[in-house]
Amino acid sequence: MTIYKKAGVDVLSTDKLIKKIVPLCSKTNRPGKMGEIGSFGGMFDLKMCKYKDPVLVTSSDGIGTKTILGISENRLDGLGFDLVGMCLNDIICHGAEPLFFLDYFASSKIERSSFIKIIKSIAAACKENNCLLIGGETAEMPGVYKGKDFDLAGFCVGAVERKKMLPRxxxxxxxxxxxxxxxxxxxxxxxxxxxxxxxxxxxxxxxxxxxxxxxxxxxxxxxxxxxxxxxxxxxxxxxxxxxxxxxxxxxxxxxxxxxxxxxxxxxxxxxxxxxxxxxxxxxxxxxxxxxxxxxxxxxxxxxxxxxxxxxxxxxxxxxxxxxxxxxxxxxxxxxxxxxxxxxxxx
The missing domain is CATH 3.90.650.10 (PurM-like C-terminal domain)
Structure with a gap:
């Protein structure tokens, strides 16, 4: 991987970081949880939630240029709550309860301290709202992002009984x-x-x-x-x-x-x-x-x-x-x- 590292992408370093966030993700728990972080896809057993006639509700969002302000002021601890909030607040408009969440983190170079702070806050927000942090994607993209810049995106899935869907x-x-x-x-x-x-x-x-x-x-x-x-x-x-x-x-x-x-x-x-x-x-x-x-x-x-x-x-x-x-x-x-x-x- 030396040649790839010279090009700006350190796969081994990123893999080590991923292993460090597994315990954070594991702190989120609810009925439906299957397996651990690290598989090709996150799995969720909807039957364990005991729905009678469920409708799945999804939302995907980011937090825009608030990340730039967080980076410049070195205040990153709340950005995970922002990311989870933008997605979870959308699905509850349909009466849905959150089931699981995935995140996407992209930067020029993954900086350990910033990355851990973000994932830690995402996990905390998920835990507070009975939502699994089931997986995600971490990408180093030199040339697309510069310096300490990074971007965040989130994806949430929830469920609601068909007869309780909103709006009416x-x-x-x-x-x-x-x-x-x-x-x-x-x-x-x-x-x-x-x-x-x-x-x-x-x-x-x-x-x-x-x-x-x-x-x-x-x-x-x-x-x-x-x-x-x-x-x-x-x-x-x-x-x-x-x-x-x-x-x-x-x-x-x-x-x-x-x-x-x-x-x-x-x-x-x-x-x-x-x-x-x-x-x-x-x-x-x-x-x-x-x-x-x-x-x-x-x-x-x-x-x-x-x-x-x-x-x-x-x-x-x-x-x-x-x-x-x-x-x-x-x-x-x-x-x-x-x-x-x-x-x-x-």
Whole structure:
């Protein structure tokens, strides 16, 4: 392998690293687990999950240029949570529970410390959400990536009983309420714009955030991991008749909420009920973005949106109070108005 190593790909070194992450992957466990890391493919025994009429739900995603910010600030521990969150949060919009996860890590040269930190955080995120880390791919690609740069991608598979699949578009009607669950920050979207604005305005990432915050630096705030919602959502859908769930990612609230609403209906947002989030207010101010631009780019403090019937609101309020979790009534479902947007800002 000496000639290949001279070309920039150290197969033996990478193989040794893979052996070091096997114990991390083994810490993730759930019914359906088969075999160990190292086979040509990861295997999962769906029968062990005792489904009656399962539908598989899949999602594949990355975390975009948030990796560049993590690399520059040497803060990588949360990126695995971002990666798992972007995929798991998607499949739970269909009522699915996560079964297993695979990752893809590519760089110019696999750097041991960074690689272990990433895989460790992926494994921790999977374990917290009862999801197997079943395998993945590690690639050295000199010429494609340069220096310390790397890229991440994730792939998740979940399952849901056919009769419990979401959204239930045939049940969504005018007067239904749209609830918002708070995000932990920007999550993993909009970072090319965020980085560009920060660079243009010469804003220091090492200083305290220029708004009210307990974080020791702006870098800490911007690199907060994506919030994973599975453990909360799985309780909500057992207690409340949820008609639809939207993960607020790329495209923001305006781009994602209409995806779970019938074409003949629209969403009317009430901005005064949104969380008073210092981070998003600050960024809107320095970037000079208007409300529509913010809402079509970022989550604006809302990481997940749920549609429920108005008659279930009191029950829902009681649930969140008992769980000591926050939620916001951010809008309602209305009849579509000709030539009007599917998501109307009030």
């Amino acid at each position: 578009m045939d049940r969504i009607k005018p007067g239904d309420i749209v609830l918002g669950l708070p995000s932990s920050g920007f999550h993993s979207n909009g970072y090319s714009l965020i980085r560009n604005v920060i660079k243009e305005q010469n804003i220091s990432l090492n200083d305290k955030p220029p708004f009210k915050s307990n974080d020791k630096s702006l870098a800490v705030t911007l690199l907060k991991p994506t919030k994973l919602y599975y453990n909360l959502i799985v309780q909500i859908i057992k207690f409340i008749n949820v008609k639809g769930i939207a993960h607020i990612t790329g495209g923001g609230i305006i781009g994602n909420l209409p995806r779970i609403v019938p074409n003949k209906l629209s969403v009317k947002l009430d901005l005064k009920n949104f969380p008073k989030d210092n981070l998003f207010s600050w960024f809107k101010n320095i970037s000079k973005l208007n409300d529509h631009e913010m809402l079509s780019t970022f989550n604006c403090g809302i990481g997940m949106a749920l549609i429920i019937s108005k008659k279930d609101l009191v029950k829902t309020q009681r649930f969140f109070k008992n769980k000591k979790e926050k939620f916001f009534i951010i809008g309602q479902i209305i009849k579509s108005i000709k030539n009007e947007a599917r998501c109307i800002i009030n």
